Amino acid sequence: MLTGPPRRPLDAWMAAVDADDPPRLHQFVRGLRRDYDAVRNGLTLPHSSGSVEGNVIK
Template structure:
């Protein structure tokens, strides 16, 4: 019901999302019990937990994940979970990139890190002094 009962703390949506998205082997025992209690109270929550777990398994790049993703999207579309429907539609929107991310061992994490660092420096400068100063600051860090 969302109400505090005695010494039991209220479980927020953010905490529940964290429990759903954490690998089961990394959960503490009391968190595993709480997750089991929360998902057992509602069939939709049980479906959500199951689908989130299956999707998380796809995130480790391996051959055949593209076919597994197709099966996962088909399962999501039959479930009565509208937010997951929109997530599945977003995956379908750029399916080639999603398939590459789920099947290939390559990634552009280092490039994205450099982009993020450059944007942070630009924000710190508040757009002042132009490109020469930005270049100088990037090279010094």
């Protein structure tokens, strides 16, 4: 999912969760769908705020 083509693995994984019956994963996927653009961008764009977040937590 992190190294494959954008969107397809994430969408396929979310569809597989919908087709199965793990209630906590259903809740997680609902959260991903609420902010889908940000999730997709986080998985596909080369930009990261990781270094900034690391300094904020210190």
